[in-house]
Structure formats: structure tokens, C-alpha cells
Amino acid sequence: MRSQAPRGLHIVEMPTPHVMVVPPAPGPQEVVGLCERAACAAASHGIAVCDVRALAGLDLAAVDLLARLQLAAVRAGGRVLVRNASPALRGLLQLVALPVELEREVEQGEPARRVEERGQPEDPAL
Template identity: 40%
Template sequence: MNSAPTHGHSYVADSSLPPDPSPVVVLAGPIRSGDAPRLCERLRAALPGAPAVTCDVSGVTTADLATLDALARMQLAARRAGSRMVLRDPPAGLAVLLELAGMAEVLGASAAGASGVEMVRDAEQREPALRVEEAVIPRDPPR
């Protein structure tokens, strides 16, 4: 079953693919800041009875904060419905932005690791804790 919005860009088509039993929501074109509510409605329509929904974002042409906001809102809508959303085939720019924003794992971006960006976190360097006990003098004023 394919469906498209009545006007504007063709953002979402709902279908079930035989190898993947979860419903697939396909996003294509630019995603603007006002599109999030409509995309969440489309996602909720694909959710009934599905433990997860795959969101194919291979056709998304924007990698900006409006796109991140829409994807995060869609994930929240899925979780509120007792399901989850997994991203499939994010374009390189979107994959990099997902990683930099710390959202790749949250959104389950399957190709985000292939973006070439590796998040490096330095281990915190501090001296090992010493077993020092401090004595408190009752009449000693605080400094």
C-alpha cells in the first residue's frame, strides 16, 4: 500500500517488504521544520501491532536540525506507542550529523558507522583515589 500526501513533497510511503516483517516508512526529499507532525502521523499509522518500524531515509536530501528534529519526534512517537523506529540507509551527510549529534544509536541508524566519522572520547585522567581520612575539629570555622 503506497500513500502520498495530498500536496507538497512525496515524503512517506508505507509498505511491508517480504524479507523484513516490520513495516517500512520511506522518507524522501527535504524535510522541513513543519513536517514533523505529519511524519509522526504517518509513522503511527504504520505501527499497530509492529514491535519496530523501519524508516528508510535513503531519499532524504537534507541533513540539518529540522531533519534531526523530525526523526527524533518520530522515534518518540514510536516509543510512546510501545514500538521503536530504526533508520535504514541514511545518506552520508545525515549519518555524519546523526553521529555528531549523538543520535545514531538512539535512532538505530544502521549505516551511520560507515560515515567515516569516529567519535573519540579520551579517558578521564586523574590520580587514583587515596584513602585519606580527614579529621574535623569542632571549633574550626569553615573556610
């Protein structure tokens, strides 16, 4: 008896990158550890996701930390995605022109990504 190959689309599970939570005030040893983790995540997943919600200081030390994480990820062949950045941190990163990718936040009343809204019957087709 011969088994047939399954028909249709094959389901491929993509590995979910691990989210690194940045502590409120990381010390020098913690920064080294975060950079190593960012490099490992970038090498294995292509992206290092950094949750900066707890980051207390919105100063050049925060910019330096994110620059180091970005450098470690790029050297490993990936990139950094900054998650849960406050508006103040977003403004600071824009001011210093640090090329990190900021995760887009869904605004109130806006549908989540990849959600199709049902159109009205009288709406023209696009």
C-alpha cells in the same frame, strides 16, 4: 477417525513492518503524518522502519524529524530503524547523539547476514 497434531517445528510467519519513505523535504503537515505512521507501525510491529534515502537536507531539520519519529515510536511502545542513511547523516546523528537505530549496511565483498560460509577442511572447529 482422529487427526493427529503435526509433528516437528511449527512455522510462524512474522508480520513484516511497513517501510516509510521519508520525502526529500517534508513540510509540517507531512511531518505530522509521518509521526502518526511511525506510532502506528511501532504499536503494531514494535518497530517503525524509515527509509531516508531521499532526505535532501542534512541539517538540524533532518535531526528534528528523526527525533520526532523516534519520540512517536517510543510513546507507542516501539522504536525507529533508520534505513539507507548517508554517511553524512550518520555522522550528524552521531554528533548530536540522537538515539536512533541505524540499519547496518553490508559492505562490498561481505556476505549478507544469516549466511554461513563454508569452511575449509583444514580449518579448526570453533
